[in-house]
Amino acid sequence: MNAESWQKSMAGSNRTWIEETLSQHRRLTPAVVRLLENILDRSSIEYLSISGRTKELSSTEEKIRRKKYAQPELQLTDLSGIRVITFLETQVKEISDIIRATFDIDDKHSFDRASILGDDRMGYRSTHFVCTLGPSRKGLLEYEALSELKFEIQVRTVLQHAWAELAHDRSFKLGTGLPAKIQRKLNLYSGMLEIVDGAFDEIARDVDAYKSEIATKTASQLSDTELNSLTLQPYLEQLSDQYDLGIIFVEIPDEVLNEFKAFGLNKIGDLKAIANKYVLEQISEHSAGDENAIGFVRTLMMYHDIDRYFTIWKRWEGLDRPTASLLAKRYGSQKFKLLMKEKHIWIEGEEDLGLPQDPLDDEIPW
The missing domain is CATH 3.30.460.10 (Beta Polymerase, domain 2)
Structure with a gap:
């Protein structure tokens, strides 16, 4: 036509x-x-x-x-x-x-x-x-x-x-x-792209298989496993159910996992060691019922050793009122307030935590 x-x-x-x-x-x-x-x-x-x-x-x-x-x-x-x-x-x-x-x-x-x-x-x-x-x-x-x-x-x-x-x-x-020389190079790189596509698929299957394996284990059986985002979730879910903690699980970035490991939490068993029954009951008593997984682990670390925690602190800038009350009770109002002031950490409801007054209150803007 x-x-x-x-x-x-x-x-x-x-x-x-x-x-x-x-x-x-x-x-x-x-x-x-x-x-x-x-x-x-x-x-x-x-x-x-x-x-x-x-x-x-x-x-x-x-x-x-x-x-x-x-x-x-x-x-x-x-x-x-x-x-x-x-x-x-x-x-x-x-x-x-x-x-x-x-x-x-x-x-x-x-x-x-x-x-x-x-x-x-x-x-x-x-x-x-x-x-x-x-x-x-x-x-x-x-x-x-x-x-x-x-x-x-x-x-x-x-x-x-x-x-x-x-x-x-x-x-x-x-x-x-x-040209043939360029076409051969193009074929090589497109072939590499296909290999990567298949590799991602394989890795995704490996992750699914690992998650399925972890999901069948109890908290005790998880003790020797590496602390990572896949093992942390089922462990925290079991703790949350047992102690009514209301932990909300969120994706945990690598930099936060590195923070946990710098504190010494390399295996689930390391976390389990600082999360004994008494500590969990204290956290449950002061919990607002909606803390995410990152905040919960940070609370555990601070409750266990607040001085060591702030040597690896990743510069978050705020603390909720229930956690602040818990830590002030654990370490004393004066030490806790000075540390929060030194690190420039904002506290929710800081003007009325219901804690005993001390002479430093006039110097520290709560």
């Missing part, structure tokens, strides 16, 4: 069809994004992002012209495009299974680029589906007139996405037709 014939074909009904169809796809695209978000959230499958786009009129016309589509109403499958970016290859498979169970799949036009490339070739990999919403949603008002429209869903890991963006960005010139 030459340019003149194309211009004639676009006049009238054909162009009207494209405009009307794109209008429907502008409804379809966000509807599919919301549907996928809801399903993946309910399935507790983690993902980085879900995004969608609807083709513009000009790019639709350009594609029909470039591909010389004689029946664009049948051949155009990507007027709505949805992209799901995951963290791991395992999640790609899980999400692909959900897509197959949720939508009607056009298997003839759906594909996995990994299988197309084969095991001996490197390059851009992702999984593509051509779908329709299917007859089961045809009667729903929100999908009225949308159930037969085709759309594409692309599922890839964040590393596959990064590679694809580089490969398709013309400024990087990583497309086809490169």
Whole structure:
């Protein structure tokens, strides 16, 4: 079809069809994004992002012209495009299974680029589906007139996405037709990226297996295990339940774990040694019932040896009222107040801790 014939074909009904169809796809695209978000959230499958786009009129016309589509109403499958970016290859498979169970799949036009490339070739990999919403949603008002429209869903890991963006960005010139020497180097680095993608997947499985193993152990059995974010959580959960501490577990950064270890808490048993029954009962008595795991361990360290703790202190700047009362009772009001003043630590409700007055009160702005 030459340019003149194309211009004639676009006049009238054909162009009207494209405009009307794109209008429907502008409804379809966000509807599919919301549907996928809801399903993946309910399935507790983690993902980085879900995004969608609807083709513009000009790019639709350009594609029909470039591909010389004689029946664009049948051949155009990507007027709505949805992209799901995951963290791991395992999640790609899980999400692909959900897509197959949720939508009607056009298997003839759906594909996995990994299988197309084969095991001996490197390059851009992702999984593509051509779908329709299917007859089961045809009667729903929100999908009225949308159930037969085709759309594409692309599922890839964040590393596959990064590679694809580089490969398709013309400024990087990583497309086809490169000199053999550069192409070999490109293949090498893309292969390394695939190895890393698989390695992250393997590490995630190792973490899950380790967590499952730790979850079966009692506090006593955990004593000889390394103190880390994975072993600390089940141990603190057991303590919290036993002493009604209301500990809220949060992700513990490496720098905080290093703080614990600098104090001497290298194993769960080290923490257990300073968390005896009397100490935990005292903390429970002064607890507000909503302390996070980091604050709880810091309280234990300060209660055990406040002078040693402040030799490895990571410069947090505030202390809640119940903890301040606990530590003032443990070390005496005067010593505790002087230490807090020296470290410039703000105390919640510091003007009325209900502690005995001493001569230094006039000098220390509580």
